[in-house]
Amino acid sequence: MARKRSGIGNGDEKSTPTHTRAVRAADSVERVYARIKDFAIDYRFRPSERINEVELAAELAVSRTPVRAALNRLERDGFVASVPNKGFYARELTPEAVRDLYELRAAIERGAFVLACERATDAEIEATAEAWTRHSSLEDEGSWAKIAVADESFHMALTQLSKNAQMIAALEGLCARIRFFRRIDLESAPRRERTYREHDAIIDALRRRDAAGGASLLEKHITLSSAHAIEVAARGLARIFTGTAA
Template sequence: MVAIKKKSRSADSVEKVYEKVKGLAIDYHFRPGERVNEVELAAQLGVSRTPVREALNRLSKDGFMNFVPNKGFYSRDLTPEGVRELYEVRMVIEQSTFRFACQRATDEEIAATTAIWEEVSQHRPPQNDQDWAKIAEIDERFHMEIARISHNSRLYEMLDSLNSLSRFFRRIDLETPVRRNNAYDEHVDIIAALRQRDIEKGVALIEQHISLSAEHAIEVTKEGLARIYFGKP
């Protein structure tokens, strides 16, 4: 019994370290292509190297790190192509979750899901006064709820993983004029299609809502690099 408790505490410790390091990786506290110093990171977190290495191994599988044999772990790159690819995969998954939500969700589930974004829309502040980080968080929660009511756990998990990888860019994306001017209206249209269970219309709207042009991907990447290297808010 004692051994089981000890093992449980050890697993809990590894999970906490993983979540902390993942949080750092999400926001690029490790600069693109930077080698992660396991000793320094362990000291920073006040833990041994073992849970840190386990966390880095998991993050490598998750796409946040690149492992180079005999050299160590390196932070993920930041390129326009990489940003655009994330959005393209997310678009395909969200189109699928929307389709299944229309087919499988109850009216009550749809009503609860749409309420997440409608509450924001009803108290919409002036553009310059908006907390876009908070808006991005609610936007993510709204889309994850559509995935939940699609009743496909694997799609839900895939979208959750993609959201973590793209969260840094999602905040920046919503702050750009081309996105923020359309964010609310696009959500209203998606909600209407979901309520009507209009799959064809909703799938098209999601493509319009999520897809990035090559030019916009470059803008998001430039802004991201400015924040990482120069601390631009």
């Protein structure tokens, strides 16, 4: 007897429910998005390079559909750009691009600090200060890369004290876009030492709820001079084109 086809009403086999397939597809897109985002953060795609979707899909062992969905999302997030009828391209790395990102970051954090002085409780301020104090010994850190992670966490914590969800979300996205440059910037021992001193001064201003003074300190702490932006961009490009970016 011929074997019956599987399908609705056939008790021999069960088809995968539609909602389960949809969940799996969404999960696949999220995983692909996270992987490609990591590539973009670390400049695995060289600046202004066309992204080969076929090769990327093969490397991630997926179809082009989740790759295309991830790239569209990454374009909205500022990690890639698209050209009609040509495809997606990696983000640029120029001194002006680096400077612009840091100026935007300074504007967000300055505003968030003012709100934090108004809205944060004393306990929340002390918890933020204590979290940073755990990283306050350069000798204990042992790695500039760890300090870069701690630095990002500290600045996110400051912004979270603003209790402004839009500022927090904006800074989270921006931190990912500048993570590559933050690591390079903090490779310099003098820059790390200055970071520690300035963080202590910012915490002191927050404890005193000195909104104007602390906001000014933050802006100076974050904003890169034109010369510094050129230096960071040059070091970044050297890393990328010698294969040591990550």
